[in-house]
Amino acid sequence: xxxxxxxxxxxxxxxxxxxxxxxxxxxxxxxxxxxxxxxxxxxxxxxxxxxxxxxxxxxxxxxxxxxxxxxxxxxxxxxxxxxxxxxxxxxxxxxxxxxxxxxxxxxxxxxxxxxxxxxxxxxxxxxxxxxxxxxxxxxxxxxxxxxxxxxxxxxxxxxxxxxxxxxxxxxxxxxxxxxxxxxxxxxxxxxxxxxxxxxxxxxxxxxxxxxxxxxxxxxxxxxxxxxxxxxxxxxxxxxxxxxxxxxxxxxxxxxxxxxxxxxxxxxxxxxxxxxxxxxxxxxxxxxxxxxxxxxxxxxxxxxxxxxxxxxxxxxxxxxxxxxxxxxxxxxxxxxxxxxxxxxxxxxxxxxxxxxxxxxxxxxxxxxxxxxxxxxxxxxxxxxxxxxxxxxxxxxxxxxxxxxxxxxxxxxxxxxxxxxxxxxxxxxxxxxxxxxxxxxxxxxxxxxxxxxxxxxxxxxxxxxxxxxxxxxxxxxxxxxxxxxxxxxxxxxxxxxxxxxxxxxxxxxxxxxxxxxxxxxxxxxxxxxxxxxxxxxxxxxxxxxxxxxxxxxxxxxxxxxxxxxxxxxxxxxxxxxxxxxxxxxxxxxxxxxxxxxxxxxxxxxxxxxxxxxxxxxxxxxxxxxxxxxxxxxxxxxxxxxxxxxxxxxxxxxxxxxxxxxxxxxxxxxxxxxxxxxxxxxxxxxxxxx
Numbered sequence: 001x002x003x004x005x006x007x008x009x010x011x012x013x014x015x016x017x018x019x020x021x022x023x024x025x026x027x028x029x030x031x032x033x034x035x036x037x038x039x040x041x042x043x044x045x046x047x048x049x050x051x052x053x054x055x056x057x058x059x060x061x062x063x064x065x066x067x068x069x070x071x072x073x074x075x076x077x078x079x080x081x082x083x084x085x086x087x088x089x090x091x092x093x094x095x096x097x098x099x100x101x102x103x104x105x106x107x108x109x110x111x112x113x114x115x116x117x118x119x120x121x122x123x124x125x126x127x128x129x130x131x132x133x134x135x136x137x138x139x140x141x142x143x144x145x146x147x148x149x150x151x152x153x154x155x156x157x158x159x160x161x162x163x164x165x166x167x168x169x170x171x172x173x174x175x176x177x178x179x180x181x182x183x184x185x186x187x188x189x190x191x192x193x194x195x196x197x198x199x200x201x202x203x204x205x206x207x208x209x210x211x212x213x214x215x216x217x218x219x220x221x222x223x224x225x226x227x228x229x230x231x232x233x234x235x236x237x238x239x240x241x242x243x244x245x246x247x248x249x250x251x252x253x254x255x256x257x258x259x260x261x262x263x264x265x266x267x268x269x270x271x272x273x274x275x276x277x278x279x280x281x282x283x284x285x286x287x288x289x290x291x292x293x294x295x296x297x298x299x300x301x302x303x304x305x306x307x308x309x310x311x312x313x314x315x316x317x318x319x320x321x322x323x324x325x326x327x328x329x330x331x332x333x334x335x336x337x338x339x340x341x342x343x344x345x346x347x348x349x350x351x352x353x354x355x356x357x358x359x360x361x362x363x364x365x366x367x368x369x370x371x372x373x374x375x376x377x378x379x380x381x382x383x384x385x386x387x388x389x390x391x392x393x394x395x396x397x398x399x400x401x402x403x404x405x406x407x408x409x410x411x412x413x414x415x416x417x418x419x420x421x422x423x424x425x426x427x428x429x430x431x432x433x434x435x436x437x438x439x440x441x442x443x444x445x446x447x448x449x450x451x452x453x454x455x456x457x458x459x460x461x462x463x464x465x466x467x468x469x470x471x472x473x474x475x476x477x478x479x480x481x482x483x484x485x486x487x488x489x490x491x492x493x494x495x496x497x498x499x500x501x502x503x504x505x506x507x508x509x510x511x512x513x514x515x516x517x518x519x520x521x522x523x524x525x526x527x528x529x530x531x532x533x534x535x536x537x538x539x540x541x542x543x544x545x546x547x548x549x550x551x552x553x554x555x556x557x558x559x560x561x562x563x564x565x566x567x568x569x570x571x572x573x574x575x576x577x578x579x580x581x582x583x584x585x586x587x588x589x590x591x592x593x594x595x596x597x598x599x600x601x602x603x604x605x606x607x608x609x610x611x612x613x614x615x616x617x618x619x620x621x622x623x624x625x626x627x628x629x630x631x632x633x634x635x636x637x638x639x640x641x642x643x644x645x646x647x648x649x650x651x652x653x654x655x656x657x658x659x660x661x662x663x664x665x666x667x668x669x670x671x672x673x674x675x676x677x678x679x680x681x682x683x684x685x686x687x
Contacts, residue, residue: 042683049679053351054344062359062611091115095156108152115159116143118167134304135339191222194266207272217262224255224276225267232263233417249463298367299342302636306335306643313647321650324657328650331660334643337671341635345675349628352682357611358621365607368591369625374571375520376563376585379531379538381578382595382615383545384507387418388489390426392504394479402432404501408493410434411450411459419491422505447492458494470494476502488537507537509544516618517545523622526571530554530562530585559585576615593618627678634674642667 051057091111098108123136146155193202194212207213207223215221221234231249236258248254254267256276310333318326346363353360360366377383393401409427412420413434427434437450437457447460449468458468462480465472472492479502480490491503520527529550531538538552551562559577563585566573575582575589578597586592586605594606597613610617646663649655655663 045683046676046679049351049683050348050676053347053679057351062354062357062609092156092160095152099150099152105152108156109147112143112147112152112155112159115156116140119143119159133308135300135307135336138307205273207269209269209271211269211272213267213269214264215260215267216264217260219260221254221256221258221260221267223267223269223272225253225269225271227252227254228266228268230263230265232265233261235259235261247461298632299338299340299345299635302335302342302639303337303339306640310334310336310643317650325650325654328655328657328660329647331657331664332643332646332650333664334647335639336643336664337668338635338639341639341671341675342632344672345628345631345635345678348675348678349624349631352678353621353624355682356617356620356624358617359609359611360607361609362607365591366625366628368572368607369574369621370629371572372525372574372591374526374528374566375574375576376528376530376566376589377547378559378575378577378582378585379529379533379541380507382576382582383510383513383529383541385510387425387508388422388505389508390422390503391488391506394476394502394504396473396476396499396501399495399500401501402430404493405430405503406432406434407452407457407495407500408459408491408503410437410452411448411457413437415448419489419505422508423491423503456496458492460492462490462492465492465494465499468494470497470499472499479504509541510615512614512616513545516615517547519619519622521546528566530559560588563588631674631678635671638667638671638674642670 091114094104094107094111095115096108097104098106098111119136119140123134123140126134126136143155143159146152189204190201191204191207192199192214193207194214199214202211204222212228213223213225215232217232227248227250229250231247234246234248234254236246236255248265254265256272310330314326314329317329343363346366349366350360350363390405393404395401395404405423405427409423409432412423435452437452447458447464449456449458451457458465458470462472476499488504488506491505492499493501493503517527527547527549529538529542529545529547531550531552532554533552535552538550542548542550554562559582563573563575567590572591573589574591574593575585576593577583577586578594582594583605586594591608592606593608593610594603595613595615596603596609596611603609608621642663646655646660649659649663
């Protein structure tokens with residue numbers, strides 16, 4: 001068997017080299033999926049690439065980029081693998097000694113059983129999924145049979161090979177179980193509560209409704225409630241996916257698990273602990289069954305599906321042509337190689353995609369992607385950018401729009417928040433020369449006050465201007481009534497004691513969104529926008545992007561219901577989102593995609609993550625999926641056709657086991673070469 005495997009491996013490398021030499025140098029390449037210069041092909045690099053693909057190194061590195069804490073678990077896994085390798089080596093030695101010296105037989109049997117542990121686990125999982133007759137079960141029966149017959153060396157070898165492929169399948173079928181959200185992770189054990197005018201420390205879990213909690217800059221808000229005093233800038237990214245901080249004032253609602261960036265507020269507690277919005281979403285999410293939980297790879301499906309066929313033909317052949325021919329039929333192994341070629345191909349494409357900054361956490365996402373006919377986009381944070389856009393400038397008195405923008409941009413020049421960047425971007429677009437300010441004073445939650453050309457410039461909210469004693473004319477009421485329904489925001493600018501103008505801002509659609517939407521529509525996919533925002537801005541975005549169907553003012557728990565509704569309508573749904581409020585929908589969809597920089601819950605839940613934080617990789621992902629499908633179709637041919645030819649030869653030309661084995665290994669050779677070809681085609685250049 002070892003000689004056969006060595007010959008097989010050598011043949012594959014020779015075949016790849018020939019295929020490389022026969023490749024046309026002027027082959028067509030798409031803009032987003034480009035093969036490396038194949039003339040620089042290196043066998044040593046191919047070996048390294050194969051090793052990395054099987055070990056899922058690329059995927060692990062991207063996991064660490066998202067969460068550096070995972071580096072520790074990766075190191076622990078490597079240590080465990082090293083220990084397992086030593087134990088496996090010892091078990092193999094005992095198996096060999098047991099076949100020579102009977103005194104070692106007990107240790108040899110224990111060694112073989114240890115080596116077979118992965119086969120036992122996968123066979124048990126198959127039984128739990130009600131897949132009773134599978135290649136895992138047959139491999140287990142054969143291993144136990146060889147132990148019973150005393151063929152311990154063969155049993156150990158079969159266990160090593162079987163466990164190796166079981167390990168590959170484990171890496172493809174990512175079954176890691178974890179509590180996706182721990183909403184209390186960032187909360188202090190003690191919080192400050194106002195009692196009879198005095199601030200006292202209280203245990204976090206002892207907080208009750210109607211308590212007054214004090215939260216300072218840099219602290220996580222521990223409860224849902226209403227601001228009683230103070231103002232603050234709050235990062236609600238974990239809940240909404242929006243990167244832009246929200247200014248909150250007296251009477252505004254705040255939510256647990258959000259971060260108070262600046263300011264100080266006292267909050268009247270409405271709900272605490274497990275009753276908060278974030279906790280409820282976490283509870284539902286952790287109880288929601290993912291579509292992938294019962295999904296197995298296509299390679300295993302094909303292999304298991306043909307197993308009864310091969311065994312049935314062998315059983316019929318036994319009384320007709322005899323034992324040797326029946327054994328030869330078993331060696332034909334129709335579809336058997338797909339059990340290994342399918343997962344191997346998935347790992348190879350995961351490695352290739354990781355180089356393109358696309359993290360495919362669960363290899364079965366490839367199986368799902370080809371079936372997708374409906375894509376749901378979350379609006380906020382997914383189709384829109386962090387930084388808004390200045391869309392209109394309302395001027396008052398003798399001031400021009402350029403004057404208003406110039407002073408506003410000068411005041412916001414060194415401010416880091418998205419609104420300031422939007423104002424500066426608009427000024428740069430209009431090529432305005434910004435004056436320097438003499439001094440500045442920034443008040444958290446309100447605005448900024450600077451002196452420019454001996455004039456006092458104030459930029460901020462309406463409340464900021466009111467606090468500064470600046471009266472706004474009644475004529476601005478018509479301007480103020482529109483933004484909320486449009487999801488626009490208003491920034492007020494005053495010069496000395498007079499309102500000079502108002503900057504109107506709206507969310508910015510991602511620059512790549514239109515191109516990606518057009519590509520997806522060309523593929524015939526149904527596209528849907530879902531948003532918790534008002535109906536008018538959601539409709540406008542849908543019209544701008546050319547998406548016919550949209551749903552507005554959808555609560556987080558209803559997003560998942562909508563996913564199920566579309567699934568019931570016959571949709572195979574891919575959900576793309578980035579907030580905790582998207583996490584339940586991400587888990588409910590058959591396929592889920594998120595962006596790096598999204599909430600932890602979204603990236604934990606999603607099966608695919610675009611590491612550059614944009615939607616640009618959507619087109620590339622589908623193009624690689626097309627290539628993956630071509631590879632799998634060829635694998636299917638190399639897995640089924642040799643078996644069919646072999647069985648035909650057994651009945652018509654009286655082929656024996658040797659011929660059946662030769663044809664089977666020929667199919668293995670072709671399938672393995674076909675699976676490895678993408679690594680050659682996209683081999684990373686080494687300077």
